[in-house]
Amino acid sequence: MGKVGVAAKSAYAGLRRVFFNLSLFQFLTFVRRGVFYTFMINYLYKLMGTVTSTAALGTLNMFASGLGQNLLWGKISDRHRLRARLIISGETIAAFAYIAVFLTHRLFIDVGDSFAAGLTIIFGLSVLEFFWSMSDVGWAALLTDVTTQEIRGKVVGILNFIASLGRMVGIFFAGYLYSEGEGFRNGTIFFIVTILLFVGAAVMAMVSRREKTKTASSAFVEKREKIENKLHYGENERTYKWFLASLIIIVLGMASINQIFLLFLELPEGLGAQDQEMSFILAAWTVGGMIASLTSGSLADKVGREKAIVLGLFLAIFTPITYGFARNVPVMALVYGLNGVAFWVVQTVGFALAGDLIPEHTRGRLLGRYNTVMALSWGPAGLFVGGPFADFQVNVLGMPKNVAYVNAFYLSSIIVALGTALFIAKIVFKSKTAQY
Secondary structure, three states, X not given: OOHHHHHHHHHHHHHHHHHHHHHHHHHHHHHHHHHHHOXXXXXXHHHHOOHHHHHHHHHHHHHHHHHHHHHHHHHHHHHHOOOHHHHHHHHHHHHHHHHHHHHHHHHHHHOOOHHHHHHHHHHHHHHHHHHHHXXXXXXHHHHHHOOOOOOHHHHHHHHHHHHHHHHHHHHHHHHHHOHHHHHHXXXXXXXXXXXXXXXXXXXXXXXXXXXXXXXXXXXXXXXXXXXXXXXXXXXXXXXXXXXHHHHHHHHHHHHOOHHHHHHHHHOOOOOOOOHHHHHHHHHHHHHHHHHHHHHHHHXXXXXXXXXXXXXXXXXXXXXXXXXXXXXXHHHHHHHHHHHHHXXXXXXXXXXXXXXXXXXXXHHHHHHHHHHHHHHHHHOHHHHHHHHHHHHHHHHOOOOOHHHHHHHHHHHHHHHHHHHHHHHHHHHHHHHHHHOO
16 A cells, blocks of 8 residues: 555544544533533523523623634634634633532522522623633634535534434433522532533543644645635625524524523413423424434535525424414424424534635634624523513513413514525525526
8 A cells, every 4th residue: 555545544544533522522512501501591580580681691691702702712713723722721711610600609599699699600601601612613613624515514414413412411411400490509510511521621632632633635625625715705705794694683583582482381371391391392302403413414415505504494484383382292392393403404504504605714703703693592582582572571561471472482483584585585596596
């Protein structure tokens, strides 16, 4: 076997090891998110008492993350080619910060100030997010670096499938750990999350050792993509801006009811679900996402990113309308599972489309913008759209909570439909025109 053959074989072996580490990190990340965030909204509602205030957690997190990624970490990632090291630093900082947030929030609970305890979680995790967002930039840029346009959809889909599997595992344990808020009050959930963060940082340390290694084949692919992106940069930049604009509307619509849906599930006049039943419904969303992640990436590679995204968007419009008609747990699980399909189609194929449009030398900065848009689902949509809309109906108009929540579901569908219309007009139709 010649030197080139040996080098190629070694390169592929190294690439497989990198993907294994990326897959393991993705799994651990979403186990952590499932454990921590599944019932966090419910816990904050118990502490603070309003839908709008609970949405402040994701809102401030999103703003802090957006600032960090767009003002600092994206530029550092592009300038110094740092990917895995940013992830390691972000995960390590987060591990120590979670312990500090728990101890401070526990002090306020012990003195009987539940509202201040809730604020501690919201502001503590928001300050952390500015630094933790370096991990988001590093992950997005690293994943785009190690894939090509031909396989990007498939690889992202597989990793998102693994993410969904990890989230389902996390949700399963969260159903037992939450225990009406005791899992947060006694610190069990915080400590488990901290351990997972340290393990994730260790996994990425192995990736960091290979981060600067380049092979002849990978260098050729990178050079080719640079040339192609340079030729189409102006057109891609305009398309990318319209893509982000439509995605902002879509994500706001889809995420505006995230907190409301959780409250609707446990509301006696809503679904009246118990903790384990809620976990089952949320797990169904994850199963739907697993199926979508595993299939949508490959489908998008074959039929085109735009067509695959539109299919997901139609589901995203349809599913919220049906929430109010689901009167038992199995039916709600089925409907919410379809919503999981919708979200993960948009998430998987949307990331692949962003990776296709963004040139290599600006990946950190422009993927930071994409991450910021997707982070709208963390809370801003609930704080500025869903939360106030529900609270206004209940507190000002005197409507029952279940009616107000169902109306919010309808509003969600309308907003997503508007974003879908913009996406079709500016991305799908334009793409078809460019082919002729």
